[in-house]
Amino acid sequence: MNYLEKYGITDRFKNEAAAYPKLSLARVAAQHRGLYKIVTESGELQAEISGKLRFETNELAKFPTVGDYVMISSENSGSNAIIHHVLTRKSIFLRTAVGVSGQAQPVAANIDIVFICMSLNNNFNLSRLERYLSVAWDSGATPVILLTKSDLCEDLERVLLEVERVSSFTEVIPLSMFDDDLVTKLSLYLKSGMTAAFIGSSGVGKSTLINKLLGEQELATSEVGKGDKGRHTTTGREMFLSPFGVVLIDTPGMRELGAESVDLSKSFEDIETLAGQCKFNNCTHTNEPGCAILQALDDGSLDQRRFSSYLKLRIEAGYDGLSAKEIENKKLERMLKDVGGMKNFRKYVKEKRKQR
Structure with a gap:
């Protein structure tokens, strides 16, 4: 019986795992104080991350978490399996x-x-x-x-x-x-x-x-x-x-949820739509003439509490003063830190195209 099939494994992760022929594929099922319970093809194991992965990982977000597909080695029976790589996440x-x-x-x-x-x-x-x-x-x-x-x-x-x-x-x-x-x-x-x-x-x-x-x-x-x-x-x-x-x-209960990255285009679609109707592209929605958001606040079609919530999240995520394109670039830059940022990623893509 392949237990990974029960735990949602797809061809996407199987194909990526093929790049590590000396390691085995597993999924992280639990995380407690630095140790992990993982599910492999044959069952459950306890695991810890490798010294190399720990040394090379300087961001908490890149450490394994529950739901991750990982590549492991488990040579010695009775000892913990070792997590060497975290496969590319489809969501986080x-x-x-x-x-x-x-x-x-x-x-x-x-x-x-x-x-x-x-x-x-x-x-x-x-x-x-x-x-x-x-x-x-x-x-x-x-x-x-x-x-x-x-x-x-x-x-x-x-x-x-x-x-x-x-x-x-x-x-x-x-x-x-x-x-x-x-x-x-x-x-x-x-x-x-x-x-x-x-x-x-x-x-x-x-x-x-x-x-x-x-x-x-x-x-x-x-x-x-x-x-x-x-x-x-x-x-x-x-x-x-x-x-x-x-x-x-x-997941453990959260007293507070800090917003590292947010999608305001969906959660505040009404406000984003209004912002696009303002007279000026760089409208700050404070005192500009022709501001659609100020008009909506004035006529009551937009609630002040909701607008304040929107502004707070923009500031917290570092999006304040940025255009929609600049926000997307900021998100991409965060996602591509492991390849040296946007510029290095573009250079990498160009080199790959030349090799074809």
Whole structure:
């Protein structure tokens, strides 16, 4: 039995793995304090990264994370397998690393769906939801909003309307702990071979949802206290294989989600469209005549809270004052750091073309 087939391996990763004939392909299933649980063709192993990979990697984002496909060696039985390479990711959910300036921390890789979990109690916050959406769209995966604990919401219809106004292309699904049809409600995103990550603040019910989908008490959960803040018991990232073939990733609760890179064109499509209608291309949306955003704020069609959230994310991601083209170049530069930046990448492409 090839266990990797169950864990979503595709031809894309098999083909890239062929470039390392002396190593074996595996997928990272869990990460706890520098050690990894990996899935190989024949089963599970414990692994650690090689000294060379540790020495040559100067960015947190390039270290293996749950969901990554990696190349390993495991010569000695009884000892840890060694991770030598991380294969090219098709998607990566990043957050600003806590306590490390200018660094991004990977949360989950090679995911198809990001379930953004927000509970309808004291945790509910539209600006926080917009932040999660902006990061999720930038990850390369498809975000889906799960509004948990909907049975605790006194005016669910009003809240759903508020969320749908800021959801921008994203499906919104209210859920309750009493739901018996959870699999049916999420069936569109629970296809065999897919990988779905559950992201959200502490105490929103991520582990409870995963337990229901797994059909067993796989993850420990904690009761919500009187302050309604909740205590998450997930301390590391971990992947689980569901009965219907989809791979589920549980992540620790996040008190804050720092936005290292965001996609505002999707999460704030309405504001980006308005900005394109301004009289001046370099409009700062402060006091210029013919500013479509100022007009929308004045007539009430754009909410000041939402615009403030948009501006905060632009500044935090380093996009303030940049054009759409400049933002894309900034993203590409970040992605291509490992080949020396945009200029070296273009030089590399030209040399490859000459060799053909």
